[in-house]
Amino acid sequence: MTTALTPSRRQFLTGAAAIAVAFSVGTGVAEADAGDGLVRIDDTAGEADQSWLVLTEDAITVYSGKVELGTGVQTSLTQIVVEELRLRVGDVRYVQGDTLLSVSQGGTTGSKSIQNGGVQLRQAAATAYGELRRRAAAALHVDADKLSAADGVFRAKGRTVSYAALLRTGSSVLPLDAAEPVLAPRDYKVVGTSQPRVDLPGKLDATFAFLHDIVPAGTLHGRVVRPPGRNSRNPVIGNLDRAQAVEGFVDVVQHDRFIGVVAATEWAAARAAAPDTGITVTWSDGPALIPQADLPTALRDPANHYATVVEIDDGVDPLFAQADTVLAAQYFTPFQMHATMGASTAVADVRSQPDPVTGIQATIWSGTQNVTALRGAIAGLLGLKPAAVRVIYEESSGCYGHDGVDDCAADAALLSQAVGAPVRVQWRRQDEHGWEPYGGAQAHDMKGVLGKHGITAWSHLIYAPTANSRPSAGNPGTLLAGALKGLLPDPLPASSVDTSGRNAPITYDIPQHVEARLIKSFETTGPASAAPVAPLTYRIPRTTALRSLGGFSNSFANESFFDELAHAGGHDPLRLRISSLPDPRAVKVCTALLQVWDHRPRGGDGVGAGVAFHQYEVVNAYVASYAEVHIDATTGKVQVDRVVVAHDCGLVINPDGLRNQIEGNVVQGISRTLKEEVQYTGDGITSLVWQSGTPGAFYDVIRFNEVPRIETILVDRPDQPPLGAGEPTIGTIGGAIANAVFAATGIRVRELPITPDKLLGGTS
Amino acid sequence: MPTRTVRLNGKTVQADYESAGSDSSPSSEQLLYWLRNRQGQHGPRFGCGIAQCGACTVLLDGAATRSCVRQMHTVPDQADIRTLDGLTDGAEPHPLQRAFVSLQAAQCGFCVNGMVMGSLGWLESRIAAGNQAVPTEQEIKDFLSGAAPDNTRNYLCRCGTHTRIVAAIRTAAKEMLG
Numbered sequence A: 001m002t003t004a005l006t007p008s009r010r011q012f013l014t015g016a017a018a019i020a021v022a023f024s025v026g027t028g029v030a031e032a033d034a035g036d037g038l039v040r041i042d043d044t045a046g047e048a049d050q051s052w053l054v055l056t057e058d059a060i061t062v063y064s065g066k067v068e069l070g071t072g073v074q075t076s077l078t079q080i081v082v083e084e085l086r087l088r089v090g091d092v093r094y095v096q097g098d099t100l101l102s103v104s105q106g107g108t109t110g111s112k113s114i115q116n117g118g119v120q121l122r123q124a125a126a127t128a129y130g131e132l133r134r135r136a137a138a139a140l141h142v143d144a145d146k147l148s149a150a151d152g153v154f155r156a157k158g159r160t161v162s163y164a165a166l167l168r169t170g171s172s173v174l175p176l177d178a179a180e181p182v183l184a185p186r187d188y189k190v191v192g193t194s195q196p197r198v199d200l201p202g203k204l205d206a207t208f209a210f211l212h213d214i215v216p217a218g219t220l221h222g223r224v225v226r227p228p229g230r231n232s233r234n235p236v237i238g239n240l241d242r243a244q245a246v247e248g249f250v251d252v253v254q255h256d257r258f259i260g261v262v263a264a265t266e267w268a269a270a271r272a273a274a275p276d277t278g279i280t281v282t283w284s285d286g287p288a289l290i291p292q293a294d295l296p297t298a299l300r301d302p303a304n305h306y307a308t309v310v311e312i313d314d315g316v317d318p319l320f321a322q323a324d325t326v327l328a329a330q331y332f333t334p335f336q337m338h339a340t341m342g343a344s345t346a347v348a349d350v351r352s353q354p355d356p357v358t359g360i361q362a363t364i365w366s367g368t369q370n371v372t373a374l375r376g377a378i379a380g381l382l383g384l385k386p387a388a389v390r391v392i393y394e395e396s397s398g399c400y401g402h403d404g405v406d407d408c409a410a411d412a413a414l415l416s417q418a419v420g421a422p423v424r425v426q427w428r429r430q431d432e433h434g435w436e437p438y439g440g441a442q443a444h445d446m447k448g449v450l451g452k453h454g455i456t457a458w459s460h461l462i463y464a465p466t467a468n469s470r471p472s473a474g475n476p477g478t479l480l481a482g483a484l485k486g487l488l489p490d491p492l493p494a495s496s497v498d499t500s501g502r503n504a505p506i507t508y509d510i511p512q513h514v515e516a517r518l519i520k521s522f523e524t525t526g527p528a529s530a531a532p533v534a535p536l537t538y539r540i541p542r543t544t545a546l547r548s549l550g551g552f553s554n555s556f557a558n559e560s561f562f563d564e565l566a567h568a569g570g571h572d573p574l575r576l577r578i579s580s581l582p583d584p585r586a587v588k589v590c591t592a593l594l595q596v597w598d599h600r601p602r603g604g605d606g607v608g609a610g611v612a613f614h615q616y617e618v619v620n621a622y623v624a625s626y627a628e629v630h631i632d633a634t635t636g637k638v639q640v641d642r643v644v645v646a647h648d649c650g651l652v653i654n655p656d657g658l659r660n661q662i663e664g665n666v667v668q669g670i671s672r673t674l675k676e677e678v679q680y681t682g683d684g685i686t687s688l689v690w691q692s693g694t695p696g697a698f699y700d701v702i703r704f705n706e707v708p709r710i711e712t713i714l715v716d717r718p719d720q721p722p723l724g725a726g727e728p729t730i731g732t733i734g735g736a737i738a739n740a741v742f743a744a745t746g747i748r749v750r751e752l753p754i755t756p757d758k759l760l761g762g763t764s
Numbered sequence B: 001m002p003t004r005t006v007r008l009n010g011k012t013v014q015a016d017y018e019s020a021g022s023d024s025s026p027s028s029e030q031l032l033y034w035l036r037n038r039q040g041q042h043g044p045r046f047g048c049g050i051a052q053c054g055a056c057t058v059l060l061d062g063a064a065t066r067s068c069v070r071q072m073h074t075v076p077d078q079a080d081i082r083t084l085d086g087l088t089d090g091a092e093p094h095p096l097q098r099a100f101v102s103l104q105a106a107q108c109g110f111c112v113n114g115m116v117m118g119s120l121g122w123l124e125s126r127i128a129a130g131n132q133a134v135p136t137e138q139e140i141k142d143f144l145s146g147a148a149p150d151n152t153r154n155y156l157c158r159c160g161t162h163t164r165i166v167a168a169i170r171t172a173a174k175e176m177l178g
Helices: A073-085 A113-140 A163-167 A200-204 A240-244 A266-273 A292-298 A317-322 A371-382 A405-419 A429-435 A480-484 A551-568 A573-580 A584-591 A594-598 A655-674 A730-745 A756-760 B031-039 B095-102 B112-128 B137-144 B162-177
Strands: A019-023 A051-055 A060-064 A092-096 A148-150 A153-156 A159-162 A172-175 A220-224 A233-238 A249-255 A258-263 A280-284 A305-313 A327-333 A345-350 A362-366 A389-393 A423-426 A442-450 A455-465 A512-519 A607-615 A622-631 A638-648 A709-714 B003-008 B011-016 B019-021 B026-028 B057-060 B063-066 B080-082
Touching: A019 A113, A051 A113, A060 A073, A073 A092, A073 A113, A113 A148, A113 A153, A113 A159, A113 A163, A113 A172, A153 A163, A159 A163, A200 B095, A200 B112, A220 A266, A220 A405, A233 A249, A240 A249, A249 A266, A249 A405, A258 A266, A258 A405, A266 B031, A292 A327, A317 A442, A317 A455, A327 A551, A345 A405, A362 A371, A362 A405, A371 A389, A371 A405, A371 A480, A405 A423, A405 A480, A442 A551, A455 A551, A551 A573, A551 A607, A551 A655, A551 A730, A573 A584, A573 A607, A584 A607, A584 A622, A584 A638, A607 A730, A622 A730, A638 A655, A638 A730, A655 A709, A655 A730, A655 B162, B003 B031, B011 B031, B031 B057, B057 B112, B063 B112, B095 B112, B095 B162, B112 B137, B112 B162, B137 B162
Parallel strands: A019 A172, A060 A092, A220 A423, A362 A389, A455 A512, A638 A709, B003 B080
Antiparallel strands: A019 A051, A051 A060, A148 A153, A153 A159, A220 A258, A233 A280, A249 A258, A305 A512, A327 A442, A345 A362, A345 A423, A442 A455, A607 A622, A622 A638, B003 B011, B019 B026, B057 B063, B057 B080
């Protein structure tokens, strides 16, 4: 009944009869083959990159590359599908992120699941509904426009026919029909309502299987042994006999600087990998990173730059030259981590031969944001063709960007290949904190000119490492295991636009110059070269996409500096924003805060309020945030007491789900503003745990009794396209808090995190 | 290999556990691994392995316990262990489970095992001690922050679902005390 999958084809057998709609970008050609009574869909594109909506009488299934990352997006996408199909949430199931079954729509990143994936899904559902309606019209002998549908049944002139009966009448494989009409927002019944999350009941009674719960039969357990520093070299393994004596020990695997241990049980693997009870590894020291304390200076040092990117040049030089006064300030934000709750894990099953039917030789279970890219990278790492690798997405703990999950999958793949059995790798917390790819430190040089009515010229020069650690489909060296194995990562990206430079431009009606200096993450082949030299030698910790990328740091700098200019010119900071914004939707979220702003604490005496605004990625969701703080005069500790967020992301799919995302952005934003900084000395990360009872480095995040009251004002715009909401708010939080701290104390803190020492030692 | 017999969610179960070391300094497999890998429990989760986040919390003889650092040789035979997996009573969810779902008090949901099982142990011990008061919002926050007189262990949530979690625990506490 099945035919062999060739590397360039995907198939699924859908049941007796079906309507299948192909959507998303790509050139896949779909074929129906109902000769054996089953629908077979072959996607013959070389890189399978279609997603599918498949209706059978048994189930409605979305095969989608967009994955649930713990944000509730699966529920919201379901609402979009069932709306067009006139069904209810619960009638649709998902097959997510499996390179054998569904690929792509790009990765699940950048708050684009609803914005792009949702719009595609809506049209796919409308296409399927159109086909159902045509069949219903034929079955009931009425014009299609006389039909109504609800609960899986079409009705016309007192007669009915069910979707199931219509689906039994034959099979159709359809391309997405962009001309098929979609429902008008005023007719929505499911979209725009607070549907409960489909996944939460199972997460509250432990029946939901996280990635961490996937343990195929015969799986062994792995632990990795990392170097003490980023540039440590020449490992020598000692005490091997002690590890070998651990009951259940299987093997120690070494590829240059990659070292891992495999055992029959988790405890045995942990003991064989621990220096007290198992192997010990001695290393020679490598070059130190740029010292942490020097970062604000070093990021500005041309010796550390490989490129300059002028993002926007409105010709502001004459404006600065003619100005009586140019105001300037410098800002800085440190390396910060995703710090996912569950230390990364992965399972890999790498066989010595490909499966004769599927051609699959390696199967990887991962919480990756991009199954396709990870498949390619791991294929290269293992010396296999991408088509021989299957990557299956399983939900992990919330990631907030690209964290350790891809690298952990590569670890599992190498260990499984070495021992010839499935291996589950569980990173320790210290592996996650010490080796996940971080959000980059950034420095900012701001300049501005004030006129009679506001700001008349603006310049923002950013110094930022690029996001350069996501798996590269064509190069295993970008994976941590690949680099430790001695491979070189891809050359550093050529541009900052919308990555480290995300939200560096402002959307105020002010002429601006935005320029980025891109920082060398590692030694390169020349002063202006982005290409690594061997052996790979890091200058700074490896960096990647952390929630909103540069948007958090850039908007902190922009919105703090805007506040400085507003105060310098004697303007009300919120009203100056309103009068400087040309877009009515931007104005609307700011004016939504006026009432609370006009009743704010008057400032001084350690109590104050601040506001910040940005439009995510300059063209997407609009957010204005208000923060109220008080500062303990003795300890200098900042407590945020109240946050109000006004948010416009177009059509709201699920108001409560949206509020939950906004609240999460606020809480994580406060944590990053007040507490979080990756610590290192030499070339080794020292903030390896959440807390420490004794003096020493740690990466503490916000606690329950530090979380303020949070209020959200949703500006619903049913006639506007839905925009992503996973990241827009976090970028406003740093500026709002820093501006509130200034209002409370008169101290302008320009470096995050705003720790007590900066306030006790500061001057107003 | 030594064996441990416990009451797990009301049922007697028995399994080996790994051990090493000497009589004077014994060491053994952690309770978390034993529950997950030998008893098929998925509620307690490996978050940090160093008792700093709470994701592995179970009730051991009624006390909230970080199972990731609790070694099996220190778990007494006949101990009573409760996990999230066993919290539903038949088909009836516990008030805490119901409140977390009704208030949508999770995003990724990885950490909620800790808040549910930790606050369950806390609320039950308060009630057992004769305290019939519904804890205030501040008391719940301090409990979850490890800043309460009866709890010094912090519970971490990274998604930022804190306000909903506090509200869910308070809602459930009202029901448990009602």
